[in-house]
Amino acid sequence: MSMDDEIRALRTSVALAAGDHVTCLRIEGEGAYEALDHVVACDLFLQDGQMRPSLLLDEQARPFADIHVARDDESFYLLAEGPSPEELVAFLEKHFPAGVEATARRCDGTLLSLHGPYAWELCTAVLGPDVGSLPYLAFYRADEGVFFRSGKTGEYGYDLLIPTGEVETVREALLREGAAFDLARASLPALDQCALENGFFNIRREGRAGLSPLELGLQWRVSYRKEYVGSVALRSRREAGANSRVVWAVAGAPVAEGDEVFLEEQRIGHVLVSGFSVIRGEWVALLLLDRPYAYAGIDRYEIRRAGERRPIRTASAPLINNRSLYVSPQRHSYRDRDVSKMPPFVLPL
Secondary structure (H helix, E strand, C coil), X not given: CCHHHHHHHHHHCCEEEECCCEEEEEEXXXXXXXXXXXXXXXCCCCCCCEEEXXXXXXXXXXXXXXXXXXXXXXXXXXXXXXXXXXXXXXXHHHHCCCCCCCEEEECCCEEEEEECXXXXXXXXXXXXXXXXXXXXXXXXXXXXXXXXXXXXXXXXXXXXXXXXXXXXXXXXXXXXXXXXXXXXXXXXXXXXXXXXXXCCCCCCCHHHCCCCHHHHCCHHHCCCCCCCCCHHXXXXXXXXCCCEEEEEEEECCCCCCCCEEEECCEEEEEEEEEEEECXXXXXXXXXXXXXXXXXXXXXXXXXEECCEEXXXXXXXXXXXXXXXXXXXXXXXXXXXCCCCCCCCCCCCC
């Protein structure tokens, strides 16, 4: 199956992906809250069963890990992308404050993930209604595993932490029941493309550009009210002001990472990330533009490469009108999908 077919399935039905790009840690022991609060960039205002997206920063206020924190009574789950499991544990052990007895260990089990406007229905069929009815940014722990509702594709998304001895049984059940949903396997590049189309941060791409949350538009994931790793550098950057910002864009012609962006004869930035959107039928990109030009809705910019000029239009994310915005577990099912009239995937920008 091509990546385009993977994305079509993810946008219209259900896709199953491996979760091996995500590290799941369990933070527990005396002082678990204090230990995490000292390293996680957001305020840890979480009730039992809630999740919150945030970041781990390095000392220069650059993203080290893209994380979700989930509170489980007095312990926590940490779902992280970016560093290896060993690098992540070493980071936490280095920066946990002295005197706390909290420990960070890898969760027992294997992560699988489901994405798509009918992912909730397949979860219900295989894992029960408690999983399929989870609200966004919540998790549910049972004997069969730990089930997280999040996702970075713009569709219904579930990360399923399954005990290692049961993972093949669960995977086979998902594939078997998923046949009625035209279930597809989705690769990490397909997930990354969907994340780009919906404006989700990707630590493997723009997250490696040496930028801070200011340039990346991620200040909503950090706090300026507490101290944590990178907070001093982040405040300093904020006081100095960001010289550039990221902006999403669409283009009819191919766009490549590193292409320069011009307004008339003035260079105003470059392309950080790009990919072809099979749903939109055009290229989508994330630009890093000089701050005075970092606005959506501008159609006067050009991409230049090897003497060739190509128009590009900045836009606001999300760039896809996701089916998951309209599919309701109370009213819809995949079996009757043709009965329900859905709006177009692409709305006028």
